[in-house]
Amino acid sequence: MTPENAIRSLDQLKIELPSWGFADTGTRFGKFFQTGSAINTADKFADAGIVNKFTGCCPTVAVHVLWDFVAGEDPKATAEIAAKNGVKIGSINPNLFQDQAYKLGSFGNPDAEVREQAVRHGIECSKIGEAVGSNLISYWFADGTNYPGQDSIRARKRRFENCLKSCYDELAEDQVMLIEYKPFEPAFYQTDVADWGMSYALCKKLGAQAKVLVDTGHHYTSQNIEQIVAWLLDEEMLGGFHFNDRRYADDDLTLGSIDPYQIFRIFNEIHAYAAETGSYPEIAYMIDQSHNLKPKIEAMIQTVTTAQELWAKAALVDREALGVAQRSGNIVDAETILKSAYNSDVSPLLAKWREEKGLDADPMEAYRKSGYLQQIEADRTRRRKELGITQDSSYA
Amino acid sequence: MTPENAIRSLDQLKIELPSWGFADTGTRFGKFFQTGSAINTADKFADAGIVNKFTGCCPTVAVHVLWDFVAGEDPKATAEIAAKNGVKIGSINPNLFQDQAYKLGSFGNPDAEVREQAVRHGIECSKIGEAVGSNLISYWFADGTNYPGQDSIRARKRRFENCLKSCYDELAEDQVMLIEYKPFEPAFYQTDVADWGMSYALCKKLGAQAKVLVDTGHHYTSQNIEQIVAWLLDEEMLGGFHFNDRRYADDDLTLGSIDPYQIFRIFNEIHAYAAETGSYPEIAYMIDQSHNLKPKIEAMIQTVTTAQELWAKAALVDREALGVAQRSGNIVDAETILKSAYNSDVSPLLAKWREEKGLDADPMEAYRKSGYLQQIEADRTRRRKELGITQDSSYA
Amino acid sequence: MTPENAIRSLDQLKIELPSWGFADTGTRFGKFFQTGSAINTADKFADAGIVNKFTGCCPTVAVHVLWDFVAGEDPKATAEIAAKNGVKIGSINPNLFQDQAYKLGSFGNPDAEVREQAVRHGIECSKIGEAVGSNLISYWFADGTNYPGQDSIRARKRRFENCLKSCYDELAEDQVMLIEYKPFEPAFYQTDVADWGMSYALCKKLGAQAKVLVDTGHHYTSQNIEQIVAWLLDEEMLGGFHFNDRRYADDDLTLGSIDPYQIFRIFNEIHAYAAETGSYPEIAYMIDQSHNLKPKIEAMIQTVTTAQELWAKAALVDREALGVAQRSGNIVDAETILKSAYNSDVSPLLAKWREEKGLDADPMEAYRKSGYLQQIEADRTRRRKELGITQDSSYA
């Protein structure tokens, strides 16, 4: 692909920010608090708006239903907050893990009443989606078991099939249900939707509005993610991504911080698919990271710009030459063609794209100079004091 | 289940022996030769017959087409050798990795001529199966790539779909095509049929005669095998097993030598399925192990008797009590019920089952006392000398 | 070993209970609360006392300095609570991860002031140990970095060496410093004391009072724990264990719930060492598990009795026969000797040992019948109400 086309391909990469990514988060060993972290939904959208302002490619924000909507109130209130900050509501994320009722699972729970509660919540989420103009309902399940024997794996599978169907049947025509998979955590023996094959099998039974969601950190160690992406693309079953990076488990680090070449190879599959079919697939690119230590807004900007860099590099792969090398079994050249694109300095391309959009060539620097952090630190410190919120220790 | 029923359930566990498991095998660092190892197909069937004679549950032998049939000759010759040793030919295993043509793959090869060669071999295997009365064709593919960029993952997937279909279409009505998956080795970057999801997706496209083959050693580390088995059972897509054990990669150790509790849990899923549906599923239980260090026949007997022990233990699980514990969320009791069956001493049960069959209560001891090993060691040493075969070093 | 000797060997297995294991704990996705969970230190010791009462082998309780002692007060107050419940204070566990100052580490922190704070805490812990008559200070470090480049790995190593020395130098003569290792979590790029080799190297520099602590859940997947135990025994550097089980990461499940054979093999190394040297090594056997779902006291009893079972099985290994098989390279027999002990039904042995101690043969059943749980549930529910503690949701 020519540099000019690579620049154009950047228009395809719209990255959704997670509202929960601006609040304090941590590990089971506690949280390290940040003075500038978001206190409420308005703060989250304000911060997301800032990331979008400086990067120019984050027009939507994923919302967590329990945290970003007030029960009993019109969900459009949240949409208005979004609009005020120059963004829109993106994927709707049900919460099926937090309520004490979900101790033994949500859709997989042995208790029919709990399953009904979970299904009601799922349906409510799609109604909220309709109300706020979002067509993505993004399901992640903490469901599973911690000990051998704890529950019947097949019974849980069938409960999932039934509950998902109940939710699927209530989708609006243009809504898409994304089903995420994850090998483990918080379930430590068996997770009900543990790998792409389980997510795929469930989606196939539901129908054309169900698609697989690939979280880049939710794989067995060594598993080839780009192959899963390639298969799902070929099956027209890839609905979206959750962006983050990992070294050990579901570490939720910023994208490309541990293995940038892998992210490049994933993006390469998407560009290759587009080159072959003539258009980019409809995929939701969403960030889902937890940055306990990095400043939240900076961590978000870093992931966004890293994604753009790796996307642009992958766009530069010489597909014609690659095809020739592949067909003739020239492994060394095929790999070199990939590496050559990967090693390209794409900063001029990104600068040009940003210039076209009226953006600063260095979003991080521009953000830092803007004084936004100083302003929210002062504001939120003051409000925390008023609200009586301490940031001393999260461990009890 | 009552001990009596557990004994009866042992009749369900017919274990297929691999002909190649009686010949010298090794690692890439070389082979350690055994004086008593099989030289030819007749030896392999003789050894398999002995294992069946002392264990009473190994009526069939898996064959490798390239090694156990003489090209151009009537395959029934091999069936006759089998019959002479009191066993039958079981699954037919194509060899799609040994020919130099397969350097870049068989069904996934970029070269159409190589793919055609591979498909011809696959079809030939089903014809051999028909000729010798075997209804299982068991496909394992070494296909994949070693380096990023080496080939198009999606193109390879589509080549696989096409080649598999060509073979599937030539199956006899009662034949079943088993498709095995494996995460890596000998392909080190990407394996074309890498996990159960890929095998499942391919089988679904082929039709009802295609089923997934689960090799107990072919999973990502930490992956929950019993869950995959449970899902495949529920989907009626589980065609068979390859038995072995592992600690690191595809170590091909004898069954249950590393993690016996896992094998117990796998068998538990099968008994649970049978308890619920009223009958045991049609599954081919096949050994596929490589015992470079253990004496070959002993290693085979050890796996067979270990499988029987773990099968019998899993049969003893008190399913009614387990169901009660599961439905009430009593995790401690549910686990204890499983563990209690696992910790049971099943040697009296196995002794009784063997007595009924007119077998010695200790197959290993009976084999050792039989003098068979001494006899084949003398015979094969003499024949090796005559044939000019040395067992000095396999490394060049 | 004879069954009689195996029974006697059970006297060697004193298991320390963790005070924190009786309070509510969870994952980063939240906690599922238990009505009977401990509210304060007195509750924890009461519960520990109950576990000791029914199992008869848990005479000590590990304490977490921040949670089990009141700053500024005489630590003997806690020792008195212990005594009242028929147990003693065991290992003293510093807390070097909870304070907001430790965001970038404790002993590895780039800021000298934070390191001094951490060292002061370490020294204070050994003083508390002296005061309450405990000779074990058990160090676990959450220290590490989350991103490449975040800090100098070598600088952090040297800071650790210095801080550890400052603490070591203040140990009383009979005190032992245990240094635990852990590959990851909560640090996701690099952990300062990541494996046994790092712990070993640090201990060697400190002196004879520093020993390695092996947490059975703190290893890379596939790593051979019994080999590490064997090496540390041979080096006289094994100070203690933290008992739990895992399938994926540091899952903190109850002991032997996932891979009981591995625990058996670890215990086998200890019995083998004792058989060879004539006496059991001085090792602290401590539980460190997190049972979000299982009832806390039951989970503790389950781990204790499972440890006793696997310990007794490992004691039964016929060491003479094993030695013969090993020296002659008879792998099948050597493995069978191990498996034969593992498959033994040790419940009569355990019953006999318990009878001798005046204990019920089934500690779990005896505990359940005691009515203790009902009593603390009522009591603690009432006290929570009085204290205004809710158990609705831990996620914010």
Next chain:
Amino acid sequence: MTPENAIRSLDQLKIELPSWGFADTGTRFGKFFQTGSAINTADKFADAGIVNKFTGCCPTVAVHVLWDFVAGEDPKATAEIAAKNGVKIGSINPNLFQDQAYKLGSFGNPDAEVREQAVRHGIECSKIGEAVGSNLISYWFADGTNYPGQDSIRARKRRFENCLKSCYDELAEDQVMLIEYKPFEPAFYQTDVADWGMSYALCKKLGAQAKVLVDTGHHYTSQNIEQIVAWLLDEEMLGGFHFNDRRYADDDLTLGSIDPYQIFRIFNEIHAYAAETGSYPEIAYMIDQSHNLKPKIEAMIQTVTTAQELWAKAALVDREALGVAQRSGNIVDAETILKSAYNSDVSPLLAKWREEKGLDADPMEAYRKSGYLQQIEADRTRRRKELGITQDSSYA
């Protein structure tokens, strides 16, 4: 570091080529032969000489004693072959895994006679080293066990300590013994020297002439290699590297083909150490890869030039700015400084360095244009015919 200094640092990176890397190798499933592969030691040195000619940084060749020396003849014959091809003999590699005697191990074997055979070979290797002017003896052990119980882990450890000492005591004053570790393969239950900690502990007992050898492919998945390198540097115990890359197990792929950022981070530790201490540590940089599919000489050139690229990138890290960011806990900036060097286009630097050495700017292209491959393919095909060597199938 300035670009000029980065160029100068390339002079530090002398990469040793493995003689065995030019011959046909494969996996346990067979070899795919190459027409141009080396038939004998002279071929291997000729090919190594060519790699050195075009890359200018490979002055030495590692030799495998069993394969590159004729028993009973003066080892200087091999040194002369080397000299003729413009290279020298580098590390001497004993072979302690191929002989049938080593079925149960070499230094760890239960049979004292086998251990003596192994020790004699080790000592012979150091004598050969003295004779040919090589001061590195590089030990890799296939030793271990395949099944629990097979042998006493502690007995094996002590046998290792004794055998190593016997060899160490015979080293010439300037010779260094490198001890490599590897988690598994070909041993599948327990490997005698399994991790850096074991190698380190053994070396420490031997003395100052024993150092740890880090093979970049010999680690548990997720293990942080750069941390191990940093620790060994700080302990002055890092003797050398074996270069290759991996995704799953010991895949022996070409360097940086799977995770180039990790290699960069390893090199970064070396540059950081040099920056701090004022000089580069004495480390042997050696290639050990198996390229079954890539043309052998090309694969070697690719690894060499990739190593140079990643070395140059790592040299460019702005250490002063990095130190500032690290000390102030600015994680985002610290990471960005690393990434900025990693993303630099170093081809101009490499071109300049090559120009200074009178080399072609593109070693791969220069090699391809040289016609060397065509020449050896013709020559070796002819000689194979004369010698009666076929390249049909390696699998029996």
